[in-house]
Amino acid sequence: MTTYDNQTLSGIDHLLELNARHSRGFSSEAARGERRLYRVRHPLEIIAYKCMDGRLNLSFITKTALGIIQPMRNVGGRFRLGWPMMREVVGNHYEYSLRKGRACLVIATYHFARGDDHRGCAGFNKDTAAARAFASGLKRQHVDVFGQGAAFYSILIGIETDLDALVLHGDREEDVVDLSTVTATSTEDLEAMLRKLYPGMSNDMIRDFLPLVAGNIEHIAEVRAAHRPVANVVHREWVLAFGRGFDWFHEPNTAIIVGPFDPDLRSPIATAAGILLRNLEEKRASLERGVVLVSSAPFHERAGYDRAAACEKARWQDEYALQVITEEVPGLLPHLHRLVSVMDADTRALEVLERT
Numbered sequence: 001m002t003t004y005d006n007q008t009l010s011g012i013d014h015l016l017e018l019n020a021r022h023s024r025g026f027s028s029e030a031a032r033g034e035r036r037l038y039r040v041r042h043p044l045e046i047i048a049y050k051c052m053d054g055r056l057n058l059s060f061i062t063k064t065a066l067g068i069i070q071p072m073r074n075v076g077g078r079f080r081l082g083w084p085m086m087r088e089v090v091g092n093h094y095e096y097s098l099r100k101g102r103a104c105l106v107i108a109t110y111h112f113a114r115g116d117d118h119r120g121c122a123g124f125n126k127d128t129a130a131a132r133a134f135a136s137g138l139k140r141q142h143v144d145v146f147g148q149g150a151a152f153y154s155i156l157i158g159i160e161t162d163l164d165a166l167v168l169h170g171d172r173e174e175d176v177v178d179l180s181t182v183t184a185t186s187t188e189d190l191e192a193m194l195r196k197l198y199p200g201m202s203n204d205m206i207r208d209f210l211p212l213v214a215g216n217i218e219h220i221a222e223v224r225a226a227h228r229p230v231a232n233v234v235h236r237e238w239v240l241a242f243g244r245g246f247d248w249f250h251e252p253n254t255a256i257i258v259g260p261f262d263p264d265l266r267s268p269i270a271t272a273a274g275i276l277l278r279n280l281e282e283k284r285a286s287l288e289r290g291v292v293l294v295s296s297a298p299f300h301e302r303a304g305y306d307r308a309a310a311c312e313k314a315r316w317q318d319e320y321a322l323q324v325i326t327e328e329v330p331g332l333l334p335h336l337h338r339l340v341s342v343m344d345a346d347t348r349a350l351e352v353l354e355r356t
């Protein structure tokens with residue numbers, strides 16, 4: 001994990017260096033080969049709805065390679081299938097999966113901290129029951145629309161941030177397993193546990209979901225062994241990342257990520273900006289470094305209009321976020337740097353359009 005002791009780099013330079021490092025790793029032949037092999041062995045498509053909270057990093061805490069889990073981020077993990085575009089986003093992903101002969105797993109999440117309610121979800125005023133109820137409702141919407149079977153399955157997971165532990169909620173409300181309490185680690189035992197939690201899940205899906213579960217159990221053991229101080233699990237973010245294509249951001253507690261899905265984008269951006277300003281005021285983030293607003297849009301093809309459209313999107317996102325911050329959290333402006341970028345989906349490399 002990187003630390004931020006290097007005072008000679010500006011926040012933006014630091015981010016670009018981080019991206020360059022991850023991009024080199026992601027696009028190396030070794031990583032490409034590994035991903036392809038993983039995809040052949042575990043073809044399951046995974047979509048995860050998550051809060052924008054910077055402490056939540058599902059790939060990191062399940063030891064899953066980048067590019068396997070498709071993250072969807074908003075304040076509190078709040079999404080509704082009825083929102084404009086959501087039907088297309090999920091429906092298109094589902095159709096794509098079917099064309100590739102793959103199944104689709106949707107994970108609706110909420111988060112909390114076992115040690116202290118105050119470290120819970122700011123998007124739900126630290127009310128864990130409300131956050132869980134909302135995520136459960138989101139899962140229900142997916143079950144109602146896409147069904148629950150071999151091609152599409154939806155589950156509810158709690159993310160406990162003190163230990164980075166997943167809490168698996170089964171199909172029946174009373175079946176709950178906190179992975180920090182699981183001592184069995186053999187494939188057979190874990191498979192039996194998942195089968196009990198998700199009686200309708202296909203064997204293929206259980207086989208592909210299992211590495212995430214095993215990875216999280218391993219990660220929890222490492223967190224325990226490291227005796228991570230509580231100071232590292234309160235908010236320390238200094239980046240507001242707005243848009244899509246941030247999975248290279250593999251560093252926990254650095255960025256608050258806001259996806260472009262909420263029809264009311266003003267509130268998630270204002271909430272994120274408020275958290276960042278408090279981080280500065282309460283000295284959990286460096287005043288000297290300040291805060292970086294990163295706007296990013298991914299593109300898949302350099303030829304044609306794809307990249308140009310991504311540039312337009314990134315510029316609009318930057319202008320919109322700046323306008324919201326100016327109107328809602330003006331105290332952040334003196335500390336704000338901006339990075340407008342597009343991301344090459346093939347390499348995860350950022351291209352800088354503008355920086356201030």
Ligand SMILES: [Zn+2]
Binds near residue numbers: 051052077120124
């Ligand atoms: Zn949250």
